[in-house]
Amino acid sequence: MINITLKGGTVKEFDSGITPYEVAKSIGAGLAKAVCAATVNGKEADLRTPLTEDCALELLTFDDDYGKWTFRHTASHILAQAVKRLYPNVKLAIGPAIDNGFYYDFDTDVMFTPEMLEKIEGEMKKIVKEDIALERFTMSREEAIKYFTEKNEPYKVELVEELPEGEEISFYSQGDFTDLCAGAHLMSTAPVKAFKLLSATGAYWRGDSNRKMLQRIYGTAFPKASQLEEHLAALEEAKKRDHNKLGRELELFTTSDLIGQGLPIMLPKGARMIQLLQRFVEDEEQKRGWLLTKTPFMAKSDLYKVSGHWDHYQDGMFVLGDEEKDDEVFALRPMTCPFQYQAYLNRARSYRDLPLRYNETSTLFRNEASGEMHGLIRVRQFTISEGHLMCTPEQLEDEFKGCLELAIYMLKTLGLYEDVSYRFSQWDPDDREKYIGTDEQWDEAQGIMGKILDHLEIPYKIGIGEAAFYGPKLDIQIKNVHGKEDTLITIQVDQMLAEKFGMEYVDKDGTKKHPYIIHRTSIGCYERTLALLIEKYAGAFPLWLAPVQVKLLPIADRHFDYANEVKAKLEAVGMRVELDDRNEKIGYKIREARMQRVPYMLVMGDNEVEEGTLSVRSRKDGDLGAKSVEQFIADALVEINTKANGLDK
């Protein structure tokens, strides 16, 4: 007999060898139905794991992360089984659960069409209805290779071959379908009641663009139909916030076939927003001791040869000229670093000059691969609040902290702080060609940065191979409306480029030393930040950022004079105002102003003209009643000056 401690601390006695599933059954039929996986002494486990010692057991349902993972992983098996039943020649690759769903990669000659996905869904429904039990068994590595070779599953063979010699390999079978698999699975196909296949697309085998492109089917699954419907509705809602659609509808930006890919045109409203952001950033940086530079958009190839960009980043650059033919070859700048270093090199530096903080609103050009461009999030020309900070080793931590505090201040002001995560981006020692510097230099830079991050208690995850070619980064990541993650802000520690460029300072003892350099953005690139703001606020921007803050809506044309007076008063205090003086009914004007997400609509008719007031309607709270013009201005200025984002309430 063994003692099992259940959730809540109750201890129950069971026969040794009992499984988590049987424990769940002993507690109740409802739990047995809902249970997806378990943890044993905190370790994730399958429901079939025999328990032979005293332990703490937690039974996980779909409401738990690992339960969800197990549920959806089982859904991916059902997908694979259905595909195999309908198209036996298709080869299986891998099929994990992911955020909000699952996928399975197949190698197939025919592309999956929407009609085929429907057919596959139908077959999956049958499999669920058949209530097929999933059974776990193991094989030796050799047996597994033989098994998959006989079944003509080359991708599975490759996966098994990578496992260490002598490893017991676990399999799960469900009726006519067997898959190699390590994680937990449901007991049967029956609970996977509500699922949907969302798309079919290409994906490289092993995520390697040099290898074969397979066909990936994405899907999602829930225990209940209502949950699935809710999720699909949420996906639809999210699409409405898509900056690429909304930003065009709101006339913030557009694109032109003649200008080209990844080169958006900022329309007056979008350009105004970027101007507001830029002024805010530059003013804040000035307050924090950053000195503005303005450096060229291009340079001779010589500069990039020193920095290492020529060898490590040339594919990403727009090169003007041909080294074979031309005396001078230029390239548009993909980064600002080497340019600002030339400012540092302007004269000899002393430790008394440090820390030296340079910032620049810097336009960069990167020749992204044609399939990478996406709205304002991924473009070929972008403008970034870029800074480089030269300091002594002793100053490094405080300065790093200062950069982080600046970034956090920006995020909080914009209302994005809650939406970001941190990634400590490190190099990949197995991919040396991507990087400059020695193992020792990387160990040192990453060691220092790790220490700083730990000391500042930044909750980061590590990203191997995500470092810049010259050093590790703290990337502040954010997800767009489609769930795709991008870097918004980055702070990097670099101890290699100073040496390459001969950047030095004279220390107290009279010796020359290379400064540490921090590369940082404070708000990221303006285009991308704007994109995320559009999605965050669904176009209903905080008052201080709204391209049009107030729309004046006179009821009839005899009120136009008064409206123009009010407009002049608002503009006199710097507010952005539009007057709707068309011959339209008030309901129509309000409708249009609301669709443009204008924060305040000021209705004025006979009453207001007579009393010298405004009937204030807010985008958020509707009709607020009458206010004097002076009162409205005073209230609005408070809201603008505090940069209220409306998220605290």
Added chain:
RNA sequence: GCUGAUGUGGCUCAAUGGCAGAGCAGCUCACUCGUAAUGAGCAGGUUGUCGGUUCGAUUCCGAUCAUCAGCUCCA
């Protein structure tokens, strides 16, 4: 760059191997109106671009450009 889909007035979308159509937006006129769409009329298109097949192509074929989703890559 790769896989797939898409491209028709400013926007949303029809249609067809034989004169390209609607709604909204725009313009004109009437209405002078109180918190999410007043009515009538007018105008707007070389169907992304280039080439091919055809008596005839917007439709079929090819190339190219752009857009979207995903992969890879990245701020």
